[in-house]
Amino acid sequence: MMNLFDFWLAHTPILGILIPAFTAFLLVLLGNPGSGSLAHDWRQPWRRGISLISVLLGLITAITYLIQASSGQIFVYQLSEWSAPFGIVLVLDRLSALMLVLTYALAAPVLWFASKEWDERGRYFHAMFHFLLMGLSGAFLTGDLFNLFVFFEILLIASYVLLLHGQGKARFQLGIHYVTINLLASALFLIGLGMIYGSVGSLNMADVTRLIPTLAQDQHKLAVAGGLLLFVVFGIKAAMLPVGFWLPKTYAVAATPVAAIFTIMTKVGIYAILRVNGTVFQDALSQKILMTWLLPIGLLTSLYGVIGALGADRLRRFVGFMILSSIGTILIALSMSNTMAWSAALYYLVHSTLIAAAFYLLCGWITSQRGEFKDHFKIAPKMKQDKAIAATFFLIALIMAGLPPFSGFLGKILLLQATADVAYQGWIIATVLIVSLLSIIAFTRVGFILFWRATAPENDQKEIAYTAYQILPNQAPARNDKSIYLLLTGLIVYVVAAAPILKYIDQTALQIGDAKLYERAILKTDVNGEVISIQPFDPDYLPETKYSGENEDPNAHYIPYVISEKTLKGEHISEYKQRQIKQQEIHQNHVNGETELKPMEQ
Structure with missing residues (x-):
């Protein structure tokens, strides 16, 4: 039992994304005949059962995340054991836990209703429903701006299919309209990310927050412009004026359960405005505009x-x-x-x-x-x-x-x-x-x-x-x-239950405004307490690996801080690299007055 609990803690919060992802893939592999045959297909009860069990499991997971986050601790999951900002991280805090609970609290009754009749009116309803949940969960949990774009695209692709569920001329016409608007928004999203990365050199949210005030004037303005471009994108998703005229007609033609679950879609845009424009771009110019x-x-x-x-x-x-x-x-x-x-x-x-x-x-x-x-x-x-x-x-x-x-x-x-x-x-x-x-x-x-x-x-x-x-x-x-x-x-x-709920929400609002708290939780520091983040990015820099020969790596001493201990001792870190790491660590200690520099053995 303790091993299961340890496994759960070790893989928080990636399980919140994997549950709907694996469910969606399983439902796709289960196959799906034409909509006219679904009522008599022997696999339909299996689809409904798997789908409902997965949503209930997701709801339980979200509630446990809410309980974990209520302590105030920020949980960070390093994908492939690479630390931020070099690797992509998932971040579970009070806000992301709250949004996950809201998502599944809405999804459970809507899916239960849809599983009686509506899911027979089109193909792959349950699979697309869980791809939508995967995109929503990922968007709420990611700590990386590009990963936010990826999860946006996952949930949008699923929403395209769900909007057309049940077919019909009106759904097809407004579906084309909806897809066109969101493709334009996605293009603007990528342009904004390019502007931010080109000026800041990082897309990790905590790292971008830390670096923006340190930029030169021209780079700073370019980063702010990228952030404001993202604001337009998130505004399209949130359906704010003047880019929200599409919502009433589009949602009006969607199938009843689809329209119900789509009410969380606009909140993803609002969440992104708060998470990115409200807390990442905290500099005076961004906030003023x-x-x-x-x-x-x-x-x-x-x-x-x-x-x-x-x-x-x-x-x-x-x-x-x-x-x-x-x-x-x-x-x-x-x-x-x-x-x-x-x-x-x-x-x-x-x-x-x-x-x-x-x-x-x-x-x-x-x-x-x-x-x-x-x-x-x-x-x-x-x-x-x-x-x-x-x-x-x-x-x-x-x-x-x-x-x-x-x-x-x-x-x-x-x-x-x-x-x-x-x-x-x-x-x-x-x-x-x-x-x-x-x-x-x-x-x-x-x-x-x-x-x-x-x-x-x-x-x-x-x-x-x-x-x-x-x-x-x-x-x-x-x-x-x-x-x-x-x-x-x-x-x-x-x-x-407004009293305990408001207490949690008040603490959430306090937490998301504390940039230093996220910096300490997400970013790594070296022996001198400096954040490990190579800025600005050097295009001529080539790290030495097992397969690239023996090249000098001036940043070798950072490696123990950004990968796990097991990976550090693994076969992919060559002996030459190990010697470089050791020498540079000795050199750093010497700079701090702790020892003398010793030459690296050749």
């Missing part, structure tokens, strides 16, 4: 979202616009750049993700009971489960609009409290209050159309409308209502 633009962007996004919701013609688009409004609220909190505001942003982020997912699931329930009217805002016959649906809609409206005593209200109160010593306090308070009022009006309009103005069903059996109404289901789609209730229960628990 970012905060100058982030507040007006947040205010406009929040207002645009709620105004769009007022004019929406479909329930699914209404939800998309409300998501835009909530994104604006979070960006407002991030723009204040203080611990209290960041804490409010994180609390509201969790709330907005879960409530939006519940709302998309409710859209599926409503659509199933309105027949040809679907989710369009048109007067239609009363739904067969109108009381249950109306009560669920009313509760979602209260939570999403930010009315007391629910989580949306608490999140906005925390945000308003954080404005005490912030410039433009009046603008922030006025916008938050106006958006809340308009949200209530928007929900009232929707409820008026869907429920209060609903007509009595046709009673004449000779009419076509009577037959059309009778064939509509008497119950919600399998597991649809129960999945909604699970998410709403989670949100109620979220506000009831």
Whole structure:
């Protein structure tokens, strides 16, 4: 048992990525016939079982990571045992643990709902679902900017397939739109990374944070430009204005469970803004430019979202616009750049993700009971489960609009409290209050159309409308209502247990702002306490290896600090290299006045 526990600790947090990765590969290898044959395929129960077990295991893993991170310790996993910044590292801290728990807390009920019927409408649904989870987990855990790009691409490729799940002309058209926008964003991402690496010489987040203030003026401006280019990329992912117009229509055409799980996608962009632009680029120039633009962007996004919701013609688009409004609220909190505001942003982020997912699931329930009217805002016959649906809609409206005593209200109160010593306090308070009022009006309009103005069903059996109404289901789609209730229960628990949750989130906001803490946890130092990072990069430098002959390596004395002891004693470190390491260590000691330099044996 102790060996298993030691194995778990030794491989934290890579297991959070490997679980969905291996599950996805296994599901691909299991094969998948055409969507029309899935209902009768003998492998379908296996796909569902493997998929659900993996998500539950991922949720348990995420919770254990949250418990580990709550101690305040930063866990670092060195891939291939190469230390940062020479190798890629995964970093588990309070923020990444919180985002992992949110991801799996959303994925579990959504996948459980999708496994009853929706997964039969297209090929490789479960495999793509787990590739999406792999990309999300990797994005939250990586400590390297290029690795962040890699995991972004993994989750985006999976999202392309999931968006088209179930086929249809509208999904294909908007799918092309979605793919085009994200390919452009990916190209900008690479350009931004190139600018940062070309000027800083590193892509490790902790190392970039340390080095940016030391750069020459021209290099510093180039690095800042690269960081701001990444901000545009993350803004596209987060769907902030003016690069977020794609979200309402795109999410509106997605299958119900796909739209629900996609609510976490925009939060990856917000997470990246906070992680990279908020904490990596901490220099005065970056923060001045970012905060100058982030507040007006947040205010406009929040207002645009709620105004769009007022004019929406479909329930699914209404939800998309409300998501835009909530994104604006979070960006407002991030723009204040203080611990209290960041804490409010994180609390509201969790709330907005879960409530939006519940709302998309409710859209599926409503659509199933309105027949040809679907989710369009048109007067239609009363739904067969109108009381249950109306009560669920009313509760979602209260939570999403930010009315007391629910989580949306608490999140906005925390945000308003954080404005005490912030410039433009009046603008922030006025916008938050106006958006809340308009949200209530928007929900009232929707409820008026869907429920209060609903007509009595046709009673004449000779009419076509009577037959059309009778064939509509008497119950919600399998597991649809129960999945909604699970998410709403989670949100109620979220506000009831606000005290310990806010304590954790407050500590998270404090931790991510401490650059020196991450530097000490991630980067290695030599005997003099200097961080081991070769700057600037020398293109003529060629390290000597077992297969490259005997070349002088001026940096040989760093090797024991950046690879493990077992690797150091392994066969790939030649005898010549070992002698170089020893001589340079003696030389370093001599410089420190500890011993005399001895010539290297030839």
